[in-house]
Amino acid sequence: MPIIVDVDVDVDVMLARRKMPVGVLAERVGITPADLAVLKNGRAKAVRFSTRDALCAVLECQPGDLLRWVPEESDDEGV
Template sequence: MAIVVDIDRRLAELGMSVGEFAEAVGITPANIAVLKNGRAKAVRFSTLDAICRVLDCQPGDLLRRVPDDAKAARPSG
């Protein structure tokens, strides 16, 4: 199972850059990249709260579960 963090869509809706977002949340742009690229192993609730506050959304608006077999179930083309 993988948890995907969908930040890009909301940033685009708000017209906010990754740098502006990182500064508003209080984490580095590199850590934003870790979240966006699926390399994060954990997220503190305080960080998730700050992300949701800045993006004016709920955690469920950003987090989505992708089953491990989703990749295997895709037809090869």
């Protein structure tokens, strides 16, 4: 999957700067702490725009701060 929800390190840093516990972030975003853990661990297959919007609003950041693109490795080298 080339687009990765990259909230692990960035969110931890943002939370530390705001002195906000993870549970408070989950509550303000409107998701469970377990769902936030799935996002933070990179196991999410999809993230709703409303969740991304809420994360950005609560953390006062841009969507690009939470996403990154990684090119897929090709099995067909040189093709």
